[in-house]
Amino acid sequence: MxxxxxxxxxxxxxxxxxxxxxxxxxxxxxxxxxxxxxxxxxxxxxxxxxxxxxxxxxxxxxxxxxxxxxxxxxxxxxxxxxxxxxxxxxxxxxxxxxxxxxxxxxxxxxxxxxxxxxxxxxxxxxxxxxxxxxxxxxxxxxxxxxHPLQSLADLVTIRENSDKPKKKVVLTWAPHPRALPQAVPNSFAEWMNAADDVELVITAPEGYELDPEFVGEATFTTDQDEALKDADFVYAKNWSSTTEYGKVVCKDNSWQVTEEKMALTNNGKFMHCLPIRRNVVASDGVLDSDNSLIIEEANNxxxxxxxxxxxxxxxx
Amino acid sequence: MxxxxxxxxxxxxxxxxxxxxxxxxxxxxxxxxxxxxxxxxxxxxxxxxxxxxxxxxxxxxxxxxxxxxxxxxxxxxxxxxxxxxxxxxxxxxxxxxxxxxxxxxxxxxxxxxxxxxxxxxxxxxxxxxxxxxxxxxxxxxxxxxxHPLQSLADLVTIRENSDKPKKKVVLTWAPHPRALPQAVPNSFAEWMNAADDVELVITAPEGYELDPEFVGEATFTTDQDEALKDADFVYAKNWSSTTEYGKVVCKDNSWQVTEEKMALTNNGKFMHCLPIRRNVVASDGVLDSDNSLIIEEANNxxxxxxxxxxxxxxxx
Amino acid sequence: MxxxxxxxxxxxxxxxxxxxxxxxxxxxxxxxxxxxxxxxxxxxxxxxxxxxxxxxxxxxxxxxxxxxxxxxxxxxxxxxxxxxxxxxxxxxxxxxxxxxxxxxxxxxxxxxxxxxxxxxxxxxxxxxxxxxxxxxxxxxxxxxxxHPLQSLADLVTIRENSDKPKKKVVLTWAPHPRALPQAVPNSFAEWMNAADDVELVITAPEGYELDPEFVGEATFTTDQDEALKDADFVYAKNWSSTTEYGKVVCKDNSWQVTEEKMALTNNGKFMHCLPIRRNVVASDGVLDSDNSLIIEEANNxxxxxxxxxxxxxxxx
Incomplete structure (x- = not known):
């Protein structure tokens, strides 16, 4: 390389x-x-x-x-x-x-x-x-x-935690007080699309659609609940608006990943690249649950x- | 451990x-x-x-x-x-x-x-x-x-410099322009009390008494001259007031450790954890004397x- | 040593x-x-x-x-x-x-x-x-x-690039928006004077003469063009005024080392200690030319x- x-x-x-x-x-x-x-x-x-x-x-x-x-x-x-x-x-x-x-x-x-x-x-x-x-x-x-080192660690973590031939992975936008880069979600989408064992669904509010270059063949929906259904992995991340670049246009707290949201999944594992704003991006309940992979993901x-x-x- | x-x-x-x-x-x-x-x-x-x-x-x-x-x-x-x-x-x-x-x-x-x-x-x-x-x-x-790594180095330094079965060690408060943490004196007291070859005396102005948890069996006095009598080791340190926590309530320069003060001791060695404000906490004469252990203490x-x-x- | x-x-x-x-x-x-x-x-x-x-x-x-x-x-x-x-x-x-x-x-x-x-x-x-x-x-x-580590690297670079028994080396002042230390030119002059294969010429505007201690036997002139004639090496550097210490008194851009200036030399090599303000101290054309030694000089x-x-x- x-x-x-x-x-x-x-x-x-x-x-x-x-x-x-x-x-x-x-x-x-x-x-x-x-x-x-x-x-x-x-x-x-x-x-x-x-x-x-x-x-x-x-x-x-x-x-x-x-x-x-x-x-x-x-x-x-x-x-x-x-x-x-x-x-x-x-x-x-x-x-x-x-x-x-x-x-x-x-x-x-x-x-x-x-x-x-x-x-x-x-x-x-x-x-x-x-x-x-x-x-x-x-x-x-x-x-x-x-952020390719993060994305590789993410893929390693997914493979360690499931040997399903096709895993449903959901990348969901989540709220955050500040405008953040799009590097992590872009990169994550790119790597998931390149993996042969992942079906990627991306969900975010209107105005937060990622660049087509990164979305690729993945499904995009603004309906987070729909996206989470049967998910094997939920990857939460905030990013700044794409239509109003670099701005925070949505502060809708209903996008926070909570235990209720995780209940929609297929006993899905929770992932995040860290650092994470607790009880903003995802709740303590999710982060500290047995299905949370955030610490092992960082280890990888x-x-x-x-x-x-x-x-x-x-x-x- | x-x-x-x-x-x-x-x-x-x-x-x-x-x-x-x-x-x-x-x-x-x-x-x-x-x-x-x-x-x-x-x-x-x-x-x-x-x-x-x-x-x-x-x-x-x-x-x-x-x-x-x-x-x-x-x-x-x-x-x-x-x-x-x-x-x-x-x-x-x-x-x-x-x-x-x-x-x-x-x-x-x-x-x-x-x-x-x-x-x-x-x-x-x-x-x-x-x-x-x-x-x-x-x-x-x-x-x-x-500050336990400091206290261990202090005990090492004391033992290197005296094999008396019972050494009189005086921890004396000294002036300083800013309010400083109590970690070093707390810890020093705790370690000296735990050592079987040390008799600890603590001296400080009123309002600067350390927590009983750390003072333990040590003698406390507000009379610095009395405390220094026959000392084998003088350990100077400023700390902020304990009664008015985090404040500087005493600026009395007579607490500075000078050559006159050291003359009260049993040819006592001088110690300080460093950094030290020269001619505020202790005088150049004390710090640069043959009885000063400050550099070796840092080495330890x-x-x-x-x-x-x-x-x-x-x-x- | x-x-x-x-x-x-x-x-x-x-x-x-x-x-x-x-x-x-x-x-x-x-x-x-x-x-x-x-x-x-x-x-x-x-x-x-x-x-x-x-x-x-x-x-x-x-x-x-x-x-x-x-x-x-x-x-x-x-x-x-x-x-x-x-x-x-x-x-x-x-x-x-x-x-x-x-x-x-x-x-x-x-x-x-x-x-x-x-x-x-x-x-x-x-x-x-x-x-x-x-x-x-x-x-x-x-x-x-x-800056003696720089000067040693400079001498190494000069010897790598010429085996002439006597190389003409020109230290030339060059413009800069800020007032800079005199350490690099002082040191360079001192080392060049100590080397047996270098004939040093220093050129700078009036008010920028280096200390005699460093100039030593070198020739000094305020005529940059004259200095550059037949130079084997051109060493550019800004330094602050010496007569008005720590000040910028000359902002004359004609002192910038350009391709026209380098044409006066004996196919001279260009040197600078870096970091360099491009198109202020020397032009892109000089810095990116085959005769520029700046990257190898840093390597040394x-x-x-x-x-x-x-x-x-x-x-x-």
Whole structure:
């Protein structure tokens, strides 16, 4: 694997899930794969799970890690081409990416959208420029449009929890006080569509339809109750409006995933990428129930990241 | 040892002091104890000594370390149970603790008191919730009420510097421009009381009496000069008022530990946990004298932490 | 080598350049030199290249690293001697340095000038106090007056790119919207003067003459075009005015290094320490040309740092 920005970078989806599970079963078995190699983790935005799980993943492979909050530990980065840099940005991304790629064998980058201009966000400029200017493989730690390490962990978690040949997976929008990126739902839809054992249904209020590029063959409905019927897995997530990009247009609390809602499912498992606003996105009752997979799902972040790093290290 | 929040978690005080001294004598002798293990260090508050000494301690044991300024690198953490999380806090402590404990074999947590509400602070909620929700051992890197890694280093330092069967140790309040936590003096008193070779005297102005839970059998006096007489060790520390919790009610500079004060002692050694405000808490003359143990005391932080981590790793 | 603050700490300039190139040729060859040793990197100021390249350098030597943004992860540090510390500074540098040196085998320190008071800045107090109070070797990660790791990387880069017995190297001032430290040009001049294969010419507008201590035997001219004639290497850098210390007195854009300027040289190579303001300090055309060495120069930071750490480790 030469980079990891989306499901399209994965040659064999079933193989990488198996690889993650194999590392999970025996985390110390691959401790030489990354020997003398350096992973750089660059954060333009906050991170807890991704920051810690990816570090742990690297160490399972015997790989060293350097972590940098690039905008706080360093300075502001210019991304426009050809500009006269006389403002507040001290370094151009093209230089930073080329330089950092000399200190690292793989670079992970987290860069959220600004939620001001959809076209700009969806161009995913920072991630693409890192791919363009760095001389080493780039791993997305969540871009403006996708969060593939999360999606791989999600698929691992689904397969661990059901061997049904066709699982009904429902991605449901849920309320949130702030406008959030669309990266997690986009990416989740993309990965579920790519999996051969998943039937994906997406449900959200009007004005929250995801981009057709990500929805693909999935069913979309604004009727959450209808969607939840017979679901094997319920994946809750807030995202900002798509028709009024970057805005909160629906605050309808009836979209919260509650025990009543879960009762509509086929004894469905509950999933969320975390962090989660309890009793806003989903109720304590759901989150703390036996059917909640949120903690194990976060655990699988380590092994998803390890499988990705291993695939890249073995390609080089 | 299954956790390390207070002296009560230590089964044999003399053994753990010996263990620290043994690691100090030969820091590379235990380099396999923590192999393939991960220590996570989570800071809700600033840290210098604890941050660096605990990392070094882990590396002496061959243990990996991840450091996170949890509120700056991540986001604000909710600690109340059952609340509707529609404010500024993005993640619940119960989820964060459970998740992080999957990435780490031991978690260290630093969380200071708010100094607004004594009852709330003394409930030590964050530390206790970490113990409750994490699946791995928790090490206090200083909580709202205690700083046990410091206290263990203090006891190690005292034993290194005197083999008297009964040493007179004086914990004296000292002035400071800001209101400080009571964790260090509480913890110091608790550990000194638990040691069989220490006679503890506590001296502070009226309104600064420590909680009886920590004072225990120690003598308390508001007469600093009387307290210092024949002292073998003088441990200076500021703490905020206890009667007017979280406030500075005494600014009396005569409490500063000076060379004149030290002359009252039995050629006593001077100790402080650092950082110290020079010429406020104690004078340059005292701090830079041959009887000052402050630098060696800080050095012993590494070996105290290593002894604690080793005891935990050997218990698992 | 017992410390690394300037070229004067290097016993044999040719040897250390050779050592850097030898590590570059085979980065894994010296993986035991730093075994069980700890490097502490302390940043009072932002850093990207230095932060990452020095970490990587240490890991090439098998050395562990702890990184601390000392003023953000900790608290403000007092540097004045004998003061009553009742202000906003919580710890004295003499204590911090002595303490940290117990947790590390080598300490790297970055501390920029304040650009308010030249005399104070040029006293380089923080760096000198670390040397004075720490018990282990200090490596400058850029002080108020010098940036020796950069200068060593620069010399390595020059020697890699020309074997002429005498290379004409031009250090040229260039415009910048903000007032910048003089550490890089000072240090560069000092190292070029110490190299036996370099003829150094310095060019800058009036009011930007560097201190005689650093200019040494180099030629100084305010005529940039004249200086650039027949240059083998052009080293561009902004620095703040020297006659009006810490101020921007010249904003003359004709000092920008453009393709037209480079055409005056002997097919000269272009160098800059980065970060660089594109189309302010130098044009895109220059920076992206085949004669631009900026990325390789940054790469050499790793091997310069490794050579320095190795020399120190082998001295101990």
């Amino acid at each position: 030469e980079k990891f920005l989306s499901v399209n970078d994965v040659q064999d989806l079933n193989e990488i899930v198996k690889s993650a599970l194999s590392i999970k079963a025996n985390p110390e078995a691959y401790g030489d794969v990354g020997k003398n190699k350096m992973l750089g983790l660059l954060f333009f935005n906050p991170s807890l799970r991704t920051r810690l799980s990816t570090q742990r993943a690297a160490r399972h492979l015997g790989m060293d890690v350097m972590v940098m909050n690039i905008d706080k530990d360093g300075w502001k980065i210019e991304t426009e081409d050809g500009v006269i840099m006389d403002g507040d940005k001290a370094e151009h991304l093209k230089d930073a990416a080329a330089v950092i790629s000399q200190y690292c064998d793989i670079i992970g980058v987290r860069s959220f959208p600004n939620l001001q201009d959809k076209e700009e966000d969806y161009a995913d400029g920072i991630m693409k420029d890192f791919v363009k200017y760095a001389h080493v493989p780039i791993v997305s730690l969540e871009s403006a449009t996708r 972040r380590t092994f998803a990241a390890a499988a990705v790093l291993k695939a890249i290290l073995e390609t080089e | 299954e956790k390390f929040l207070s002296v009560n978690d230590v089964q044999d005080l003399n053994e753990i002091v010996k263990s620290a001294l043994s690691i100090k004598a030969n820091p590379e002798a235990y380099g396999d104890v923590g192999k393939n293990k991960m220590l996570g260090l989570l800071f809700f508050n600033p840290s210098l000594r604890t941050r660096l000494s605990t990392q070094r301690a882990a590396r002496h044991l061959g243990m990996d370390v991840m450091v996170m300024n949890i509120d700056k690198d991540g986001w604000k953490i909710e600690t109340e149970d059952g609340v509707i999380m529609d404010g500024d806090k993005a993640e619940h402590l119960k989820d964060a603790a459970a998740v992080i404990s999957q990435y780490c074999d031991i978690i260290g947590v630093r969380s200071f008191p708010n100094l607004q509400d004594k009852e709330e602070d003394y409930a030590d909620g964050i530390m206790k919730d970490f113990v409750k929700y994490a699946h791995v051992p928790i090490v206090s890197l200083e909580s709202a009420t205690r 932080r590494t070996f105290a932490a290593a002894a604690v981590l080793k005891a935990i790793l050997e218990t698992e | 017992e410390k690394f603050l300037s070229v004067n700490d290097v016993q044999d300039l040719n040897e250390i350049v050779k050592s850097a190139l030898s590590i570059k040729a085979n980065p894994e060859a010296y993986g035991d030199v730093g075994k069980n040793k700890m490097l502490g990197l302390l940043f009072f100021n932002p850093s990207l290249r230095t932060r990452l390249s020095t970490q990587r350098a240490a890991r090439h030597l098998g050395m562990d690293v702890m990184v601390m943004n000392i003023d953000k992860d900790g608290w403000k540090i007092e540097t004045e001697d004998g003061v009553i510390m009742d202000g906003d500074k919580a710890e004295h540098l003499k204590d911090a340095a002595a303490v940290i040196s117990q947790y590390c085998d080598i300490i790297g320190v970055r501390s920029f000038p304040n650009l308010q008071d030249k005399e104070e800045d040029y006293a380089d107090g923080i760096m000198k106090d670390f040397v004075k109070y720490a018990h282990v070797p200090i490596v400058s990660l850029e002080s108020a007056t010098r 930071r790793t091997f310069a740092a490794a050579a320095v750490l190795k020399a120190i480790l082998e001295t101990e």
